[in-house]
Amino acid sequence: MPGSKQKKGAQAPFSSPEMRPHHSLKKKSRRFFFLLALFIPTFSVIGFLTIYPTIRGFILSFQNYTVFNIRRIRYIGLQNYERVLQSGDFGLILWNTFVWIFFSVLFQMLLGLGLALLMRKPFKGRGIYAGFVFYPWALSGFAIGLIWRWLFDGSFGIINDILIRLGIIERGISFFSDPVLAMVAVITVNIWYGFPFFAIMILAALQGIPQDVYESAWMDGANPINTFFKVTLPFIRPVLINTVLLRVIWVMNYPDIIYAMTRGGPAKATEILSVYMINIVFYENNNFSKASAVGVIIISILMVFTTFTYLVTNTKRMEL
Numbered sequence: 001m002p003g004s005k006q007k008k009g010a011q012a013p014f015s016s017p018e019m020r021p022h023h024s025l026k027k028k029s030r031r032f033f034f035l036l037a038l039f040i041p042t043f044s045v046i047g048f049l050t051i052y053p054t055i056r057g058f059i060l061s062f063q064n065y066t067v068f069n070i071r072r073i074r075y076i077g078l079q080n081y082e083r084v085l086q087s088g089d090f091g092l093i094l095w096n097t098f099v100w101i102f103f104s105v106l107f108q109m110l111l112g113l114g115l116a117l118l119m120r121k122p123f124k125g126r127g128i129y130a131g132f133v134f135y136p137w138a139l140s141g142f143a144i145g146l147i148w149r150w151l152f153d154g155s156f157g158i159i160n161d162i163l164i165r166l167g168i169i170e171r172g173i174s175f176f177s178d179p180v181l182a183m184v185a186v187i188t189v190n191i192w193y194g195f196p197f198f199a200i201m202i203l204a205a206l207q208g209i210p211q212d213v214y215e216s217a218w219m220d221g222a223n224p225i226n227t228f229f230k231v232t233l234p235f236i237r238p239v240l241i242n243t244v245l246l247r248v249i250w251v252m253n254y255p256d257i258i259y260a261m262t263r264g265g266p267a268k269a270t271e272i273l274s275v276y277m278i279n280i281v282f283y284e285n286n287n288f289s290k291a292s293a294v295g296v297i298i299i300s301i302l303m304v305f306t307t308f309t310y311l312v313t314n315t316k317r318m319e320l
Helices: 020-060 067-072 079-085 090-118 126-133 141-151 158-165 179-206 211-219 224-252 256-261 273-283 288-319
Strands: none
Touching: 020 288, 079 288, 090 179, 090 224, 090 273, 141 179, 141 256, 179 224, 179 256, 211 224, 224 288, 256 273, 273 288
């Protein structure tokens, strides 16, 4: 019958405009839950390896937790923080931490910047040279510390042997017996280990600067020094700031080299906060609560430093 036939051009019931938003919302919900399912393993690993230990360490810092009193754990308030801050060595350890970070990051940045500028233009054997220079970054920090401990050894170290053969010294120097030389040694190794990271980051930033900017500067009569300070440095400044922040965080939380070379000695001359935290666990009856208090202090210092740095840099950007 003519009346029972659908009219030409009529839409099917399930394809009506009223039904389309429902299907679109359902499709978006499926996509959302699918993406969430993909991220669950990553979030679980991050939570298990970072978030949970941080929260657990914060709780432990207010308890009297040690291996020998697991059944007598109780809340002791700020006693662990008082013991750390009132320790006679805390001022020295804090100063060592500042010296360790300042000179390590400063010379890593300067050497990394110089290396990146040298490697900016292609040259023969650039790939081999880059692989050789960036090689330290691929090694374990603890292994590097052990190797350099042997190199700096006062009796059979190759560094003393070279200095004696060159006539600079007459007998071997005991680097790890002198407080100043021990700190110089560990900082030198850390600079050698960390400057390739600066070079990689800065080189990537340099390659992103348009060549037209340099050509305009040259046409205006700018010399290489003016070009560096007026063109290159402003372009790479955000990368420099972020890289410095990352290195400060990593260097402060990086006890591997110091622990492998000196264990914080001699007489705590090279002991920084992260090494101090390890030594508390090993040499103070596994006092995990006191070590956790040191860890919270480290996190607090880094949070203050990071916040201050971003506020200062953002203020300068707004002024510019």
